[in-house]
Amino acid sequence: MARLNLVLLLVAVICALAAVTSSHRARKLFIGLENEQKRTRDLDVEWSQLQLEQSTWANHARVEKIARDKLAMHRPAAGRVLSVEAR
Amino acid sequence: MRLKFVHSPLLSQPLPAWRARVMLVLLLSGFVALVVRSLFLQGIHNDFLQKKGESRYERVIEISATRGRILDRHGDVLAVSVPVKSIWAIPEDARLSAAQSRQLAALLEMDVRELNRKLDAEKDFVYLKRQIAPEQADRIAALQLPGIHGQREYRRYYPVGDVTAHVVGFTGVEDAGQEGVELALNAQLSGQPGSRRVIKDRRGQIVEDVESIKAPVEGRDVTLALDGKIQYLAFSYLKQAVEDNKAKAGGIVVLDARSGEVLALANLPTYNPNNRVKLAGAQLRNRAFTDTFEPGSTMKPFTAALALEKGKYRSDTPIQTAPGRLTIGTATISDAHPHGVLTVAEVIQKSSNVGISKIALTFPPGEMWSMFDAVGFGHPLKLGFPGEVGGRLRPAKSWRPIEQATMSYGHGIAVTLIQLARAYLAFARDGDLLPLSLTRTAGAAGSGQNVISAKTAREVRAMLELAVQAGGTAPKAQIAGYRVAGKTGTAHKVDGGVYANKYVSSFVGFAPASDPRLIVAVMIDEPGGKVHFGGDVAAPVFAQVMAGGLRTLGVAPDAPMAPLKPLQVAAAR
Numbered sequence: 001m002a003r004l005n006l007v008l009l010l011v012a013v014i015c016a017l018a019a020v021t022s023s024h025r026a027r028k029l030f031i032g033l034e035n036e037q038k039r040t041r042d043l044d045v046e047w048s049q050l051q052l053e054q055s056t057w058a059n060h061a062r063v064e065k066i067a068r069d070k071l072a073m074h075r076p077a078a079g080r081v082l083s084v085e086a087r
Numbered sequence: 088m089r090l091k092f093v094h095s096p097l098l099s100q101p102l103p104a105w106r107a108r109v110m111l112v113l114l115l116s117g118f119v120a121l122v123v124r125s126l127f128l129q130g131i132h133n134d135f136l137q138k139k140g141e142s143r144y145e146r147v148i149e150i151s152a153t154r155g156r157i158l159d160r161h162g163d164v165l166a167v168s169v170p171v172k173s174i175w176a177i178p179e180d181a182r183l184s185a186a187q188s189r190q191l192a193a194l195l196e197m198d199v200r201e202l203n204r205k206l207d208a209e210k211d212f213v214y215l216k217r218q219i220a221p222e223q224a225d226r227i228a229a230l231q232l233p234g235i236h237g238q239r240e241y242r243r244y245y246p247v248g249d250v251t252a253h254v255v256g257f258t259g260v261e262d263a264g265q266e267g268v269e270l271a272l273n274a275q276l277s278g279q280p281g282s283r284r285v286i287k288d289r290r291g292q293i294v295e296d297v298e299s300i301k302a303p304v305e306g307r308d309v310t311l312a313l314d315g316k317i318q319y320l321a322f323s324y325l326k327q328a329v330e331d332n333k334a335k336a337g338g339i340v341v342l343d344a345r346s347g348e349v350l351a352l353a354n355l356p357t358y359n360p361n362n363r364v365k366l367a368g369a370q371l372r373n374r375a376f377t378d379t380f381e382p383g384s385t386m387k388p389f390t391a392a393l394a395l396e397k398g399k400y401r402s403d404t405p406i407q408t409a410p411g412r413l414t415i416g417t418a419t420i421s422d423a424h425p426h427g428v429l430t431v432a433e434v435i436q437k438s439s440n441v442g443i444s445k446i447a448l449t450f451p452p453g454e455m456w457s458m459f460d461a462v463g464f465g466h467p468l469k470l471g472f473p474g475e476v477g478g479r480l481r482p483a484k485s486w487r488p489i490e491q492a493t494m495s496y497g498h499g500i501a502v503t504l505i506q507l508a509r510a511y512l513a514f515a516r517d518g519d520l521l522p523l524s525l526t527r528t529a530g531a532a533g534s535g536q537n538v539i540s541a542k543t544a545r546e547v548r549a550m551l552e553l554a555v556q557a558g559g560t561a562p563k564a565q566i567a568g569y570r571v572a573g574k575t576g577t578a579h580k581v582d583g584g585v586y587a588n589k590y591v592s593s594f595v596g597f598a599p600a601s602d603p604r605l606i607v608a609v610m611i612d613e614p615g616g617k618v619h620f621g622g623d624v625a626a627p628v629f630a631q632v633m634a635g636g637l638r639t640l641g642v643a644p645d646a647p648m649a650p651l652k653p654l655q656v657a658a659a660r
Contacts, residue, residue, distance in 0.1 A: 027294040034293050044153075048167050051156075055164045055246035060319035083568065083644050 145297060146287050152278025154241060154262055155306035157255055157269070159315040160348075160527045165255050166269065168241040168262070172224030173217040178206050180234030187232055194227050195219070217260055218242045243269075245360040247315070250322045253373040254313060254352050254525070256473075257360040266371065268309065268525065271471045278306035310527045312348030317341055320635040321351040325609070328628045329355045333615035338374040339628065340508040341636060342606040344597060346528050347512065347521030347535070350605070350636070352505070377474040379501035380591045380610065383578030384438045384560075384621070386497030388514065388547050391435050393458040394446045395543045402432040402546050408442040415489045420444050436553040438560045438575060440496045447495030448488060455491060456483035461538040462510040462520060464502050470525055478502040497578060504593075508608035511595050514548055514572075515603035517541035548572050552600050561594060564626035566634045568644035570600035573629065575621030580613065589613050594625035598633050599645040605636050 067073040128136060157166035174195065183191065183206070192199040195216045205213050217240070224237045243258045245251070256267020263277065264270035281303030286295040321339045329337040341351035358370040372378060394400040411425025420440050426433075434442035447455060459465065465480030479501040486494070493499045502510075505523070512535075513520045521535035551572035555564045560575045573596015579586040593610045597603040609625040609632075618624060 027288075030294055030296070031292050045170050048153075048156075048169050051164050052167050052169060052244050052246055058163070059247065060316060061250070061323070064319075064323075081568065081648055083648055085643070 144286050144288075145284055147282055147284050147300065148293075150281045150283060150303040151239060151241075152280050152303040152305050154243070154258070154278055155276040155308040157276070158308060158310045159251075159313045159318070160310065160350075161315060162310070163315045165247055165251050165311065165313070165315075166243055166245050168243055170221060171218045171240055171242040172221055172237045173240050174215045174219065174224065174227060175236055175238060176206060176213055176215055177234045177236075178208055178210060178213060181206050181232065182234070183232060187230070190230060191215075191227065191232060191235065194223060194230075247319075248359050248361060249357045250319055250353070251313065252357045252360050253354045253375070254311065254318075254349075255360065257363065266473060267373065268311065268472075270473050271525070272309050276306045276309055279304035312343070312346075312350060312524055312527050313352070314350045314639065316639050317632070317636045318351040318353065320639075321607075321632045322353040322357075324628050324631045324635075325353055325355060328609075328611060328624065331616070332611060332618070332624050334611045334613055334624075335615075336369070336374060336612040338378075338504045338610045338612075339632065340375050340505050340606075340608045341632065342508050342512065342523065342608075344512060344515040344603040344606050347509075347523050348528055349505075349523055349525050351632075373472070373474065374610070374612075375504040376470075376472050377476055377503070379476060379478045379503050380593075380612070381500065381578040381581070382497040382502050382507055382593065383576035383591065384440075384496055385507060385574050385576035385593050385595045386500065387435055387438065387443045387495065388551060388574055389458055389462060389510065390443050390447050390455070390495040391431060391550060392514075392539050392543050392547050393450060393455060394431060395546055396458075396539050397450065397454065399449060400431050400446060402550060403430045405430055406434055406439075406442045406445055408434070408439045408445070411441060413441045413444055413492070415444075415448075415492055416487075418489045420492055432550045432553055435547075435550040435574070436556075436559045438554070443495045444492035447491055452483040452486040452491050455494070456480070456486075458538075459494075459500070461536075462513055463506055464500065464510065468505060468509065468523055470523060472525070476503060478506055497576060504608050504610045507593075507595055508606055511597060511606050511608070513538050514544050514551065515597045515606055516544070518544040548600060548603075551596065555596065560620070561596075561622040561626040563622060564594060564596060564630050564633075566598060566630050566637070568646055568648045569598045569634075569637060569642075570646045571598045571630075571633065572596055572600040572603075573626070575626060577619060577621045590619040592619055592621040592624040594621050594629045596629055596633070598637060599642060601645040604640065604642050605633060607633050607636070 154168045156164055156168070159165055188202055188206070189199055192202045195202065197216060202215065205215055215235070227235065228237055241262055243262070245255060245257070247255075252267075254267055256269040256271075257265055258269050259265045264273035269276065279301075281299070281301040283299045283301075284297040285293045286297060288294045318341075321341055325337050325339045328334070337355045339351065339353050340349065342348070343350050352375050354372065354374045356370045358366055395402065405428050408422065408426045408429050411422040413420045422439050422441050424437075426437055426439055426442075429437060429439055429442050431442075431446065433439075434446070459480055465477055467475045467477040469475070481499075490499050509520070509523055518537050518539040518541050519534050520538045549572075551574055552570060553559055554574055555561050555571045561573060564571055564573050573594055576591070576593035576595070578591045578593070580589040580591055581587070582589060591610060591612055592614055593608070595606070595608040597606045607629050609628045611624045611628075614624045616624075
């Protein structure tokens with residue numbers, strides 16, 4: 001009888017310790033998840049900033065100014081355009 | 088003598104037995120009271136303590152939702168929300184030393200006195216500065232000043248700025264739409280912040296999700312029908328024309344004739360939506376939607392369409408317009424240049440007021456009203472745009488003959504530029520009038536409402552082509568390689584009840600005339616230069632925008648191009 005009780009006590013202690021460890025691990029994983037979610041949000045923010053930057057650089061007014069002033073581009077005159085039919 | 092403890096006389100005295108019992112009962116009953124109380128707190132009446140406990144480790148945190156972006160039809164960003172911080176304070180807690188407030192004021196880029204005035208306010212909460220860059224806010228947080236807090240917010244940026252200002256509009260500081268599409272589609276764009284309950288550990292880290300109180304709803308993106316490139320062309324050419332002609336204002340609308348989408352819409356004067364410090368009412372006005380004007384001769388094609396539709400006239404029916412004047416009652420209608428006998432087509436080509444009035448007066452007012460009403464004049468387009476108006480088209484019963492005559496050439500009737508552009512859809516689409524769309528639609532639309540027969544629409548189209556050719560009123564609207572059709576308008580403005588020497592010059596047209604793809608309507612308000620005719624002021628803008636637009640869309644030319652000239656390459660030696 002006493003031996004059985006001892007075994008049960010041991011099992012109970014092991015179970016208790018396992019519960020503690022798994023809850024600790026769950027928390028750690030959750031913190032990891034939280035961090036990844038925060039990173040998602042931060043990347044989202046960065047993406048919107050990059051989008052903003054891209055559209056600022058790709059502004060039509062800026063593109064036209066560079067094409068005209070820096071690259072000396074201009075529209076072809078009427079006699080310089082040949083239209084070909086796509087097949 | 089040493090007395091042994093056990094032989095102490097005090098102990099050897101006999102005590103009554105009941106004293107020990109009383110003690111025992113007292114102690115036991117105290118113990119029982121404690122057990123009962125703890126049972127009561129732990130088991131039966133545990134809500135209060137439970138709550139207190141939870142409040143020690145549970146937190147409700149807000150999950151912010153972003154406002155949706157506004158994109159053009161190619162996915163280029165026209166408006167985007169970027170997180171910023173707002174700095175606020177609890178004045179009672181914020182007891183700063185002089186050095187601290189100087190430091191804070193420098194970081195906030197504001198005057199120390201103004202900062203102190205804000206902190207002295209008899210309020211529980213004051214905003215010190217809203218919408219500052221996150222890095223700036225981090226530096227302020229690093230100072231760890233008492234009573235000074237930061238709050239995450241979103242700021243709306245408009246990378247294209249003034250080019251799309253009137254279409255896109257802007258939001259207020261509370262992230263709610265105030266103008267333009269931002270207001271019209273606010274429900275779709277705005278997100279709903281959510282919240283959730285979590286357990287935080289000693290280090291402030293979230294260790295467990297308890298429950299989601301409210302799921303956040305992210306704002307949805309809006310894809311407009313706007314084509315960024317055509318919009319830029321329209322805006323810059325309109326700006327150039329308004330400056331060259333010293334005009335007060337101007338507006339331009341570009342429609343896709345196949346789908347009824349608004350490809351470009353610009354107004355001048357405009358504003359920069361990113362910096363709205365000095366904003367005047369005139370800049371805010373989205374003229375194309377909210378300002379009506381007397382369209383002038385751009386109305387004539389509708390009168391001509393009525394004449395052809397009813398079968399009373401053909402495009403070669405002669406009309407006597409000599410001597411260039413027509414007196415109805417006490418008023419006289421006159422032409423800018425007197426002509427002799429003109430056909431109906433020539434009346435449109437040369438824009439004869441007398442000719443079109445004579446045609447109009449052969450119809451009862453009710454029939455003319457029905458035509459104008461059918462193409463959409465007099466009622467708003469219902470695009471959901473803020474401040475949209477329907478113009479003015481009085482009921483036919485109240486028309487006097489002189490009014491009917493002037494209305495045939497666009498006076499005594501008021502329309503918006505976008506209404507006018509849409510009405511021309513009927514000519515461009517063989518009589519089929521589509522509803523307009525500000526947002527991108529799934530390609531070619533079905534059909535709208537049939538307002539005139541295809542035959543009439545084609546005949547009017549031919550007349551409008553004549554108006555652009557040599558001998559018409561707008562040869563400046565021609566484009567190399569494309570057949571263009573359109574009509575000029577030069578309307579006197581009413582100033583204090585009388586027609587003043589101020590004008591509204593306009594041009595509405597479409598191309599390629601063989602299979603219309605784009606409709607462009609240009610309006611220049613009060614050109615102050617030497618010329619004021621629609622053919623000189625508005626038609627060149629039309630031609631530039633139309634040529635650019637057709638090239639952007641890759642529309643095949645339907646007229647012979649100018650013969651190719653050999654490229655002169657500098658001879659290499």
